[in-house]
Amino acid sequence: MKMSKLFVQTLREFPSDAEVVSHKFLVKAGYIRKLTSGVYNYLPLMWRVLKKVENIVREEMDNAGAQELLMPFVQPKELWEESGRWEVYGRELMRLKDRHDREMCLGPTHEEIITAIARDGLKSYKQLPVNLYQIQSKFRDEVRPRFGLLRGREFIMKDAYSFSTSQEDLEKEYDNMAKAYKKIFDRCGLPTKMVQSDSGAIGGSVSHEFMVITDTDAGENDVFYCDDCDYAANSNHAISNLPSAKIDGAEFGLNEYKVVDTPNMKTIDEVCAFLGVDPTVLCKSLVYIADKEPVIALIRGDKQVEETKLMNAVGAIDIRIATPEEIEELMIKNGFNAKAGFIGPMGMKDVKIVADNTVKELKNFVIGANENDKHKVGVNLDMLPEVQFEDIRLVQAGELCPQCGKPLKVTRGIEVGNIFQLGTKYSQPMNAVYMDVDGKAKPYIMGCYGIGISRTAAAAVEAHYDDWGIKWPISIAPYHVVVVPVSTKDELQMKVAQEAYEKLLAAGIEAVIDDRDERPGVKFKDADLIGFPFRITVGKSIQNGNVEFVVRETGSKEEMAPEKAVEYVISHVREALKH
């Protein structure tokens, strides 16, 4: 490809609306252009990258025994009503009507469609197991699209769905997919962690996410992991053992139940300082609104509530912290009249109470008195109304690994893929069944497996860049090498550059020759920004028979004969593309 003809417009400055590095560089280097919020044009360079990611995914999925198909982007309401998700999916589902006023939606995911396909085509246990996948644009009307390609509304996704006759077979396929995913991300040059996670709106029981760990703040998930064993989990699912702590109020002299004055002490810190106790003997009461119903969450004073866990504990699909007004309203409903900061569980009858397991251990603890400027001390569990014990605690770094007991660490991660064991969540309500050996109709045991293609490409930028631009891994770079004649007016330079370029092409290397009549600085800046893994510069030293061979990743520069530079590129690229 001639640089003069390549459809790319590099910018001198970052776009003003970009925050994270992948967004900034992909726009500045001319890979993408925003069309509207969360929707991007993939320009030729980007499309080459995306096709490479797709092809890696396709090869590994095919190797793993899955079969590719393509489902429609527009889907009818009826199927979504069968699964029950038309009602629960929410505003993220982009709904529209056709000319006959029939309701449709843009596909945010394809469980409904694939399940309908399966029940038409997979009638017998003899046909199972099967894994079907597609690579396609998805649309989710995100409340807040951001971070460029990392959280678009329209994005490219690989989604796979497996159909099995037993949990054992499902688990086998689940492991098979986990292995394929590892290979895929390795081939894309992305170090990932496979972490346990909540299964969220898609549903099901077991699920894992593949996280790219980067030092940029583009990661939207906290991942807790252990250096000493393989434990790793999303914060919405992580568990830990706690180091020992003072959890008996008697250690602070609170061995007797009484109501004490705590004037204006509303926060945990204020109360602890005033009473002279550690927060570990407090029992915090937090009020949440779960699907419009108030819920009181109890947790030890030094710990935080993990909202996803709480949401799952009460079986809600939406949860938020209550406002002070809502809290006071709840107290009035239960016969109390106090400010929000003094709410406590004692005497609460007309509300659901979920207590974290940390509360189970507490003795002679402190709670709000449901009375202004007062707390109760020396409280024990038998004095509280009936509560539901659950793990609703947000893990903190330094707590102990549930597998090996070593301290856990935390890091940010970008979720590029996930795998779910769905079970019969879709096959059951949609009556998607096969005939088993015993002649009985049974619902498929399903799994689903997603990879964000466009997100993976953006995550690669987050993981590989420097001040000057992108440093693509060779496997997904739009081109492998750029040949730069310093002066296009110099006949010798042009001749050598042209020859090198043609040899590279002949060897199957994806090469660009920068034939623009620009000053060298411009060409070098563009080369670094766009992120060609290799550069061959043909300049003055060609008079001594040398060109410069530059490796983008390391920045190393070396003078050598043109033939040798060409050989280097060919061998490096071939080596990198082996798998």
Next chain:
RNA sequence: CGGGAUGUGGCGCAGCUUGGUAGCGCACCUCGCUUGGGACGAGGGGGUCGCACGUUCAAAUCGUGUCAUCCCGACCA
């Protein structure tokens, strides 16, 4: 959906307070000069100032409304 901000050629911005008919840098076109890290000079093209209504002799500028975009919080590949 709550909170904050911004809309002026392709990109980045100034002008708005104090209304007078739009400007700068980059990019683009032409010519000259230059060629190892975003040169320089001369000339040129491109914007009904997000949109609508209003105030006014006159609106990018003032008022009202509306739309869009971005940032901070709850969802997700």
